[in-house]
Amino acid sequence: MKDHSIKLGILKSLSQGGFHSGEELGEKFGISRAAISKHIKGIQAWGVDIFRVQGKGYQLAKPMQLLDQQIIQAQVENHVELIPIIDSTNQYLLDRAQDLDSGSVCLSEYQIKGRGRRGREWISPFGSNLYLSMYWRLDAGMAAAMGLSLVVGVAIVEALELLKFEDVKLKWPNDLYYQDRKLAGILVEMSGQAGAAANLVIGMGLNLMMTDKTQGITQPWASLSEVAGVQSIDRNQLATTMIQTLNKTLLDYELKGMQGFVERWNRLDNFIHRPVKLIMGEREITGISRGINEQGAVIVETESGLETFIGGEISLRPHH
Known part of the structure; x- marks a missing residue:
């Protein structure tokens, strides 16, 4: 896997706000100003808006809060892995399903090969959304996984409601909507043999602060930053609440099946x-x-x- 540690280090410095000169960054990471400039171009290719002012240095066009694995892990019992740059959080867990504990989570800042439903590409600028996948072993087997994307949708909206994000709705079978525009997509992928436990990977991409200039998206979308009720988004708190709620909801589903969810879904149906x-x-x-x-x-x-x-x-x- 490609080493992105210097780019991520530069981003961490820039995310603290203010201007940072090429010289200062170069000294910090032990590389030349020209190398810093090259890394900045690479970060911009991830969809991050950085501008440069002669004599002052580089600054982020808007504030960015990076995900922090330690903060999230301290508040959940699930095993959490944060891989800032990844091909796909779902694929990462699918490849490791045999060795994972049920409930294991993978988070990312940027997906190189994010996937949507029906093999569509999922567009993902760095740090402006939430990409979260959870591995779940469903002992009842593949047949019991039928309504799972619906259950996950309910869990995500209920998690948002806990954080005072209001009026988020569900679109059958696996999208979240806000004011008739897509806010998030859910992708449940599974493997397993008939009669055995099903290995499920539940992936979610949630738009947080997507700009109108994002390339490659054709349908109207909404961002969580527009949703009524909340002034700012704490991405670590958001990830934590998502993991806790998803975990609780999946345990609920194992006990009660779909019948516990019909009313919960219909209340939220867009x-x-x-x-x-x-x-x-x-x-x-x-x-x-x-x-x-x-x-x-x-x-x-x-x-x-x-x-x-x-x-x-x-x-x-x-x-x-």
Whole structure:
């Protein structure tokens, strides 16, 4: 794996605020000013906005709070690993599933190969979002994992509510919405044999402070910094609360299954009682969304009455 320690060290210095000259940074890391300049370019390629003023040095365009593994680990029982630059937090845990304790967490500041649903790329500027994956061993096996992305969605919104972020909603099956725009995506990946425990990796990408200039994102998105109720975001506290809530919710799910979650989901459903269309390959179904059932299926009131749809490549959209 590539060594990013100098870039991360420079970022840590800059995240303390103010100007830092190339000379001062060079002395600190034992390299030339030209090498510092090269590292700064590399950091900018991660999507970090740094500007330089002649005679003063470098400064971050906006404040940045870096994640701190020790702060987070001190408050949770789960094993936490922070790998600032990673290909994908989900892939990291999937590759190590055999050796991990259930509940192990991987956090990152920047994903080189972040993935969304259906193999889409997940765009991730350094330090401006929260990338968190948790490994979970589900003893009940693969079949019991059916509604899991719904359960995880509920956990994440409830964690945000604990932190006083209000009006965040869920979109079936695995997105968080704020004012009809995407705020976060959930990706549950699993491996295991029939009849054995399922190895699950639950990944989440949550937009915190994405700028409008972020390249490569086509759909309208929202950032947590816009969400009502809270002035500033403490990323370490956010990560801690997410881990604690996710852990508690998954234990809940193991005990009660989906039935404990139908009401919790429907309370947060962004599209409940609204016209929607479901896109399944070539097929389109329109109707009024009526929440979910105990299988985690979405219920749509169509011309032929209440119909349920589950799994596969189904895309739910608002229908105007």
